[in-house]
Amino acid sequence: xxAWVLGNIFLIVASIAGGxxxxxxxxxxxxxxxxxxxxxxxxxxxxxxxxxxxxxxIMNLPLFITxxxxxxxxxxxxxxxxxAVCLTAANIAYRVKRNTLKTETFTAVFLPVxxxxxxxxxxxxxxxxxxxxxxxxxxxxxxxMVVFILFQEKLxxxxxxxxxxxxxxLGQLILSFTLPYTSLFGYMMSxxxxxxxxxxxxxxxxxxxKKVT
Numbered sequence: 643x644x645a646w647v648l649g650n651i652f653l654i655v656a657s658i659a660g661g662x663x664x665x666x667x668x669x670x671x672x673x674x675x676x677x678x679x680x681x682x683x684x685x686x687x688x689x690x691x692x693x694x695x696x697x698x699x700i701m702n703l704p705l706f707i708t709x710x711x712x713x714x715x716x717x718x719x720x721x722x723x724x725x726a727v728c729l730t731a732a733n734i735a736y737r738v739k740r741n742t743l744k745t746e747t748f749t750a751v752f753l754p755v756x757x758x759x760x761x762x763x764x765x766x767x768x769x770x771x772x773x774x775x776x777x778x779x780x781x782x783x784x785x786x787m788v789v790f791i792l793f794q795e796k797l798x799x800x801x802x803x804x805x806x807x808x809x810x811x812l813g814q815l816i817l818s819f820t821l822p823y824t825s826l827f828g829y830m831m832s833x834x835x836x837x838x839x840x841x842x843x844x845x846x847x848x849x850x851x852k853k854v855t
Contacts, residue, residue, distance in 0.1 A: 657763035664758025665751060668791060679751040690730050697725030723829040749799040757787050763827055775821050782813040804847035811839035
């Protein structure tokens with residue numbers, strides 16, 4: 643395993659630790675709430691990692707049939723990441739529909755973990771690899787984290803999540819036209835992905851508002 647792969651593993655592990663720390667510092671303090679949050683986090687992380695592997699297998703099926711270890715050991719590409727995102731979203735929607743996952747619990751824990759993890763990754767990418775492109779994304783994430791801290795007690799978790807993800811996707815879309823490229827956890831992102839996240843966030847926001855009223 644070369645130094646580049648080890649460096650990526652370190653970035654991911656350290657970034658997840660940063661996301662969990664941000665969630666711990668900003669989330670509810672009651673023990674039962676924390677237990678529910680950790681269960682959600684662990685389940686989502688395990689599922690996402692497994693789905694990334696599924697994505698790699700799908701994208702490299704002929705090679706997987708002849709040499710499965712080569713596919714599993716090879717670093718994931720963006721299509722595998724997109725596949726994992728879609729499968730994770732479908733899994734969350736299924737669990738919410740079956741009432742095995744509460745929307746409020748999921749959104750309350752997912753948003754701070756995502757913001758903290760993404761910010762930590764971009765910060766370490768800039769410090770350790772001198773990636774100047776990370777500065778733009780880091781600034782956007784820092785702004786969203788400040789907004790989250792200021793308004794998390796004033797807005798319901800679902801509404802807060804939709805608003806901040808709409809802001810994140812719109813900000814990333816703008817950055818994609820001003821920077822050579824944009825990425826998320828080292829995966830190259832396409833403009834259509836940000837448009838999809840933005841539209842989905844707005845639809846869920848209005849649906850949830852209509853459902854409440």
